[in-house]
Amino acid sequence: MSLPAGIFINGVTGEVPDANEHYIKTIGELRGLYRDVTAFDTYLRDCGDGPAYAVAGYRQADSDIIFGTTTMQPGKIGDEYFMTRGHYHVRRDCGEVYYTQSGHGVLLLQTREGETREVTMAPGVCAFIPPDWAHRSVNTGPEPLVFAWFCQATAGHDYGDILSHGMRKLAVERADTLAIVANPGF
Ligand SMILES: [Fe+2]
Incomplete structure:
Protein backbone atom coordinates (compact mmCIF):
# COMPACT_ATOMS: atom_id res chain seq x y z
CA MET A 1 0.00 0.00 0.00
CA SER A 2 1.26 3.48 -0.80
CA LEU A 3 1.60 5.91 2.09
CA PRO A 4 1.56 9.70 2.15
CA ALA A 5 4.97 11.36 2.20
CA GLY A 6 6.62 14.77 2.03
CA ILE A 7 9.58 14.64 -0.33
CA PHE A 8 12.13 17.45 -0.39
CA ILE A 9 13.30 18.71 -3.77
CA ASN A 10 16.30 20.99 -3.97
CA GLY A 11 15.26 23.47 -6.65
CA VAL A 12 18.79 24.65 -7.31
CA THR A 13 20.66 21.36 -7.56
CA GLY A 14 17.71 19.10 -8.39
CA GLU A 15 18.76 16.79 -5.59
CA VAL A 16 15.99 14.62 -4.14
CA PRO A 17 17.47 12.99 -1.03
CA ASP A 18 14.67 10.40 -0.83
CA ALA A 19 14.82 9.50 -4.52
CA ASN A 20 14.85 5.77 -5.18
CA GLU A 21 15.52 5.89 -8.92
CA HIS A 22 18.53 7.54 -10.52
CA TYR A 23 20.28 7.72 -13.81
CA ILE A 24 22.85 9.88 -15.52
CA LYS A 25 23.37 10.42 -19.24
CA THR A 26 26.86 11.49 -20.21
CA ILE A 27 27.68 13.56 -23.26
CA GLY A 28 29.44 10.58 -24.77
CA GLU A 29 26.27 8.48 -24.54
CA LEU A 30 24.44 11.05 -26.65
CA ARG A 31 26.39 10.39 -29.84
CA GLY A 32 24.06 10.77 -32.79
CA LEU A 33 21.82 13.28 -31.04
CA TYR A 34 23.66 16.31 -32.35
CA ARG A 35 23.89 17.19 -36.03
CA ASP A 36 27.49 18.38 -36.00
CA VAL A 37 29.48 15.17 -35.61
CA THR A 38 32.82 16.96 -35.85
CA ALA A 39 31.83 19.37 -33.09
CA PHE A 40 30.69 16.41 -30.99
CA ASP A 41 34.05 14.65 -31.34
CA THR A 42 35.93 17.91 -30.72
CA TYR A 43 33.92 18.53 -27.57
CA LEU A 44 34.69 15.08 -26.18
CA ARG A 45 38.36 15.40 -27.09
CA ASP A 46 38.76 18.87 -25.56
CA CYS A 47 36.38 18.71 -22.60
CA GLY A 48 36.25 14.98 -21.87
CA ASP A 49 33.13 12.99 -21.15
CA GLY A 50 30.92 14.01 -18.24
CA PRO A 51 27.29 14.20 -17.14
CA ALA A 52 24.91 15.88 -19.57
CA TYR A 53 21.88 15.40 -17.38
CA ALA A 54 20.88 13.53 -14.26
CA VAL A 55 17.47 12.20 -13.31
CA ALA A 56 16.29 11.48 -9.76
CA GLY A 57 12.90 9.87 -9.30
CA TYR A 58 10.62 9.02 -6.41
CA ARG A 59 8.35 6.02 -6.82
CA GLN A 60 6.23 4.16 -4.31
CA ALA A 61 5.33 0.58 -5.10
CA ASP A 62 1.80 0.27 -6.48
CA SER A 63 1.39 4.05 -6.82
CA ASP A 64 -0.13 5.48 -9.99
CA ILE A 65 2.10 8.60 -9.90
CA ILE A 66 5.85 9.12 -10.01
CA PHE A 67 7.81 12.32 -9.81
CA GLY A 68 11.35 13.58 -9.66
CA THR A 69 13.80 16.02 -11.14
CA THR A 70 16.02 16.39 -14.14
CA THR A 71 19.17 18.49 -13.85
CA MET A 72 20.71 19.48 -17.16
CA GLN A 73 24.20 20.89 -17.53
CA PRO A 74 24.73 23.94 -19.76
CA GLY A 75 26.67 23.71 -22.97
CA LYS A 76 26.55 23.40 -26.73
CA ILE A 77 27.65 20.97 -29.41
CA GLY A 78 28.19 23.09 -32.50
CA ASP A 79 25.25 25.50 -32.44
CA GLU A 80 22.89 23.11 -30.64
CA TYR A 81 22.33 23.57 -26.94
CA PHE A 82 22.57 20.59 -24.61
CA MET A 83 19.33 18.63 -24.73
CA THR A 84 17.67 15.47 -23.53
CA ARG A 85 17.05 12.57 -25.89
CA GLY A 86 13.34 13.36 -26.15
CA HIS A 87 10.57 10.81 -26.03
CA TYR A 88 6.96 9.92 -26.51
CA HIS A 89 5.24 8.00 -23.76
CA VAL A 90 4.54 4.36 -24.45
CA ARG A 91 1.04 4.93 -23.12
CA ARG A 92 -0.46 7.43 -25.55
CA ASP A 93 -3.07 8.53 -23.03
CA CYS A 94 -0.47 9.85 -20.56
CA GLY A 95 0.67 13.46 -20.42
CA GLU A 96 3.17 14.98 -18.01
CA VAL A 97 4.00 18.17 -16.12
CA TYR A 98 7.42 19.87 -16.03
CA TYR A 99 7.88 22.52 -13.37
CA THR A 100 11.04 24.53 -13.94
CA GLN A 101 12.77 25.51 -10.71
CA SER A 102 16.03 27.09 -11.88
CA GLY A 103 17.88 27.89 -15.06
CA HIS A 104 16.46 28.71 -18.48
CA GLY A 105 15.56 26.56 -21.42
CA VAL A 106 12.95 25.57 -23.90
CA LEU A 107 10.73 22.54 -24.16
CA LEU A 108 10.36 21.27 -27.74
CA LEU A 109 7.14 19.37 -28.41
CA GLN A 110 5.68 17.66 -31.44
CA THR A 111 2.86 15.33 -32.38
CA ARG A 112 3.08 12.27 -34.58
CA GLU A 113 1.03 14.21 -37.14
CA GLY A 114 3.66 16.96 -37.41
CA GLU A 115 2.43 19.76 -35.17
CA THR A 116 5.17 21.46 -33.16
CA ARG A 117 5.17 23.78 -30.17
CA GLU A 118 7.73 25.33 -27.85
CA VAL A 119 7.25 26.18 -24.19
CA THR A 120 9.70 28.43 -22.39
CA MET A 121 11.31 26.83 -19.37
CA ALA A 122 11.99 29.44 -16.68
CA PRO A 123 11.76 29.41 -12.90
CA GLY A 124 8.12 29.10 -11.85
CA VAL A 125 6.79 28.04 -15.25
CA CYS A 126 4.80 24.84 -15.19
CA ALA A 127 4.73 23.21 -18.62
CA PHE A 128 1.70 21.11 -19.51
CA ILE A 129 2.58 18.27 -21.86
CA PRO A 130 -0.58 16.79 -23.36
CA PRO A 131 -0.86 13.06 -24.04
CA ASP A 132 1.04 11.79 -27.12
CA TRP A 133 3.20 14.88 -27.60
CA ALA A 134 6.91 14.05 -27.83
CA HIS A 135 8.97 16.28 -25.55
CA ARG A 136 12.62 17.27 -25.32
CA SER A 137 14.16 19.75 -22.88
CA VAL A 138 16.93 22.08 -23.98
CA ASN A 139 19.16 24.07 -21.63
CA THR A 140 19.64 27.42 -23.36
CA GLY A 141 21.21 29.25 -20.42
CA PRO A 142 24.62 29.39 -18.76
CA GLU A 143 23.48 27.64 -15.57
CA PRO A 144 22.10 24.16 -14.87
CA LEU A 145 18.46 23.78 -15.84
CA VAL A 146 16.52 22.09 -13.04
CA PHE A 147 12.93 20.98 -13.42
CA ALA A 148 10.60 18.70 -11.52
CA TRP A 149 8.42 16.29 -13.48
CA PHE A 150 5.24 14.48 -12.51
CA CYS A 151 3.67 11.69 -14.51
CA GLN A 152 1.78 8.42 -14.53
CA ALA A 153 3.89 5.58 -13.15
CA THR A 154 3.01 3.38 -16.12
CA ALA A 155 3.46 6.04 -18.85
CA GLY A 156 6.73 4.49 -20.08
CA HIS A 157 9.39 6.08 -22.29
CA ALA A 171 17.01 24.83 -30.56
CA VAL A 172 20.19 26.53 -31.73
CA GLU A 173 22.25 29.60 -30.93
CA ARG A 174 22.21 32.27 -33.62
CA ALA A 175 24.03 35.56 -32.98
CA ASP A 176 24.29 34.79 -29.25
CA THR A 177 20.59 34.15 -28.88
CA LEU A 178 18.17 31.23 -29.01
CA ALA A 179 16.60 30.43 -32.36
CA ILE A 180 14.07 27.69 -33.07
CA VAL A 181 14.69 26.45 -36.60
CA ALA A 182 13.43 23.64 -38.79
CA ASN A 183 15.59 20.54 -38.60
CA PRO A 184 17.01 20.10 -42.11
CA GLY A 185 17.72 16.45 -41.31
CA PHE A 186 14.18 15.50 -40.30
FE1 LIG B 1 7.89 12.23 -20.46
Whole structure:
Protein backbone atom coordinates (compact mmCIF):
# COMPACT_ATOMS: atom_id res chain seq x y z
CA MET A 1 0.00 0.00 0.00
CA SER A 2 1.26 3.48 -0.80
CA LEU A 3 1.60 5.91 2.09
CA PRO A 4 1.56 9.70 2.15
CA ALA A 5 4.97 11.36 2.20
CA GLY A 6 6.62 14.77 2.03
CA ILE A 7 9.58 14.64 -0.33
CA PHE A 8 12.13 17.45 -0.39
CA ILE A 9 13.30 18.71 -3.77
CA ASN A 10 16.30 20.99 -3.97
CA GLY A 11 15.26 23.47 -6.65
CA VAL A 12 18.79 24.65 -7.31
CA THR A 13 20.66 21.36 -7.56
CA GLY A 14 17.71 19.10 -8.39
CA GLU A 15 18.76 16.79 -5.59
CA VAL A 16 15.99 14.62 -4.14
CA PRO A 17 17.47 12.99 -1.03
CA ASP A 18 14.67 10.40 -0.83
CA ALA A 19 14.82 9.50 -4.52
CA ASN A 20 14.85 5.77 -5.18
CA GLU A 21 15.52 5.89 -8.92
CA HIS A 22 18.53 7.54 -10.52
CA TYR A 23 20.28 7.72 -13.81
CA ILE A 24 22.85 9.88 -15.52
CA LYS A 25 23.37 10.42 -19.24
CA THR A 26 26.86 11.49 -20.21
CA ILE A 27 27.68 13.56 -23.26
CA GLY A 28 29.44 10.58 -24.77
CA GLU A 29 26.27 8.48 -24.54
CA LEU A 30 24.44 11.05 -26.65
CA ARG A 31 26.39 10.39 -29.84
CA GLY A 32 24.06 10.77 -32.79
CA LEU A 33 21.82 13.28 -31.04
CA TYR A 34 23.66 16.31 -32.35
CA ARG A 35 23.89 17.19 -36.03
CA ASP A 36 27.49 18.38 -36.00
CA VAL A 37 29.48 15.17 -35.61
CA THR A 38 32.82 16.96 -35.85
CA ALA A 39 31.83 19.37 -33.09
CA PHE A 40 30.69 16.41 -30.99
CA ASP A 41 34.05 14.65 -31.34
CA THR A 42 35.93 17.91 -30.72
CA TYR A 43 33.92 18.53 -27.57
CA LEU A 44 34.69 15.08 -26.18
CA ARG A 45 38.36 15.40 -27.09
CA ASP A 46 38.76 18.87 -25.56
CA CYS A 47 36.38 18.71 -22.60
CA GLY A 48 36.25 14.98 -21.87
CA ASP A 49 33.13 12.99 -21.15
CA GLY A 50 30.92 14.01 -18.24
CA PRO A 51 27.29 14.20 -17.14
CA ALA A 52 24.91 15.88 -19.57
CA TYR A 53 21.88 15.40 -17.38
CA ALA A 54 20.88 13.53 -14.26
CA VAL A 55 17.47 12.20 -13.31
CA ALA A 56 16.29 11.48 -9.76
CA GLY A 57 12.90 9.87 -9.30
CA TYR A 58 10.62 9.02 -6.41
CA ARG A 59 8.35 6.02 -6.82
CA GLN A 60 6.23 4.16 -4.31
CA ALA A 61 5.33 0.58 -5.10
CA ASP A 62 1.80 0.27 -6.48
CA SER A 63 1.39 4.05 -6.82
CA ASP A 64 -0.13 5.48 -9.99
CA ILE A 65 2.10 8.60 -9.90
CA ILE A 66 5.85 9.12 -10.01
CA PHE A 67 7.81 12.32 -9.81
CA GLY A 68 11.35 13.58 -9.66
CA THR A 69 13.80 16.02 -11.14
CA THR A 70 16.02 16.39 -14.14
CA THR A 71 19.17 18.49 -13.85
CA MET A 72 20.71 19.48 -17.16
CA GLN A 73 24.20 20.89 -17.53
CA PRO A 74 24.73 23.94 -19.76
CA GLY A 75 26.67 23.71 -22.97
CA LYS A 76 26.55 23.40 -26.73
CA ILE A 77 27.65 20.97 -29.41
CA GLY A 78 28.19 23.09 -32.50
CA ASP A 79 25.25 25.50 -32.44
CA GLU A 80 22.89 23.11 -30.64
CA TYR A 81 22.33 23.57 -26.94
CA PHE A 82 22.57 20.59 -24.61
CA MET A 83 19.33 18.63 -24.73
CA THR A 84 17.67 15.47 -23.53
CA ARG A 85 17.05 12.57 -25.89
CA GLY A 86 13.34 13.36 -26.15
CA HIS A 87 10.57 10.81 -26.03
CA TYR A 88 6.96 9.92 -26.51
CA HIS A 89 5.24 8.00 -23.76
CA VAL A 90 4.54 4.36 -24.45
CA ARG A 91 1.04 4.93 -23.12
CA ARG A 92 -0.46 7.43 -25.55
CA ASP A 93 -3.07 8.53 -23.03
CA CYS A 94 -0.47 9.85 -20.56
CA GLY A 95 0.67 13.46 -20.42
CA GLU A 96 3.17 14.98 -18.01
CA VAL A 97 4.00 18.17 -16.12
CA TYR A 98 7.42 19.87 -16.03
CA TYR A 99 7.88 22.52 -13.37
CA THR A 100 11.04 24.53 -13.94
CA GLN A 101 12.77 25.51 -10.71
CA SER A 102 16.03 27.09 -11.88
CA GLY A 103 17.88 27.89 -15.06
CA HIS A 104 16.46 28.71 -18.48
CA GLY A 105 15.56 26.56 -21.42
CA VAL A 106 12.95 25.57 -23.90
CA LEU A 107 10.73 22.54 -24.16
CA LEU A 108 10.36 21.27 -27.74
CA LEU A 109 7.14 19.37 -28.41
CA GLN A 110 5.68 17.66 -31.44
CA THR A 111 2.86 15.33 -32.38
CA ARG A 112 3.08 12.27 -34.58
CA GLU A 113 1.03 14.21 -37.14
CA GLY A 114 3.66 16.96 -37.41
CA GLU A 115 2.43 19.76 -35.17
CA THR A 116 5.17 21.46 -33.16
CA ARG A 117 5.17 23.78 -30.17
CA GLU A 118 7.73 25.33 -27.85
CA VAL A 119 7.25 26.18 -24.19
CA THR A 120 9.70 28.43 -22.39
CA MET A 121 11.31 26.83 -19.37
CA ALA A 122 11.99 29.44 -16.68
CA PRO A 123 11.76 29.41 -12.90
CA GLY A 124 8.12 29.10 -11.85
CA VAL A 125 6.79 28.04 -15.25
CA CYS A 126 4.80 24.84 -15.19
CA ALA A 127 4.73 23.21 -18.62
CA PHE A 128 1.70 21.11 -19.51
CA ILE A 129 2.58 18.27 -21.86
CA PRO A 130 -0.58 16.79 -23.36
CA PRO A 131 -0.86 13.06 -24.04
CA ASP A 132 1.04 11.79 -27.12
CA TRP A 133 3.20 14.88 -27.60
CA ALA A 134 6.91 14.05 -27.83
CA HIS A 135 8.97 16.28 -25.55
CA ARG A 136 12.62 17.27 -25.32
CA SER A 137 14.16 19.75 -22.88
CA VAL A 138 16.93 22.08 -23.98
CA ASN A 139 19.16 24.07 -21.63
CA THR A 140 19.64 27.42 -23.36
CA GLY A 141 21.21 29.25 -20.42
CA PRO A 142 24.62 29.39 -18.76
CA GLU A 143 23.48 27.64 -15.57
CA PRO A 144 22.10 24.16 -14.87
CA LEU A 145 18.46 23.78 -15.84
CA VAL A 146 16.52 22.09 -13.04
CA PHE A 147 12.93 20.98 -13.42
CA ALA A 148 10.60 18.70 -11.52
CA TRP A 149 8.42 16.29 -13.48
CA PHE A 150 5.24 14.48 -12.51
CA CYS A 151 3.67 11.69 -14.51
CA GLN A 152 1.78 8.42 -14.53
CA ALA A 153 3.89 5.58 -13.15
CA THR A 154 3.01 3.38 -16.12
CA ALA A 155 3.46 6.04 -18.85
CA GLY A 156 6.73 4.49 -20.08
CA HIS A 157 9.39 6.08 -22.29
CA ASP A 158 9.51 5.53 -26.02
CA TYR A 159 12.82 6.99 -27.21
CA GLY A 160 13.07 5.13 -30.51
CA ASP A 161 11.19 7.46 -32.83
CA ILE A 162 13.06 10.59 -31.78
CA LEU A 163 16.44 8.84 -31.68
CA SER A 164 16.04 7.60 -35.24
CA HIS A 165 14.40 10.66 -36.82
CA GLY A 166 15.30 13.56 -34.54
CA MET A 167 12.74 16.27 -33.82
CA ARG A 168 11.21 18.59 -36.38
CA LYS A 169 12.63 21.68 -34.69
CA LEU A 170 16.10 22.43 -33.37
CA ALA A 171 17.01 24.83 -30.56
CA VAL A 172 20.19 26.53 -31.73
CA GLU A 173 22.25 29.60 -30.93
CA ARG A 174 22.21 32.27 -33.62
CA ALA A 175 24.03 35.56 -32.98
CA ASP A 176 24.29 34.79 -29.25
CA THR A 177 20.59 34.15 -28.88
CA LEU A 178 18.17 31.23 -29.01
CA ALA A 179 16.60 30.43 -32.36
CA ILE A 180 14.07 27.69 -33.07
CA VAL A 181 14.69 26.45 -36.60
CA ALA A 182 13.43 23.64 -38.79
CA ASN A 183 15.59 20.54 -38.60
CA PRO A 184 17.01 20.10 -42.11
CA GLY A 185 17.72 16.45 -41.31
CA PHE A 186 14.18 15.50 -40.30
FE1 LIG B 1 7.89 12.23 -20.46
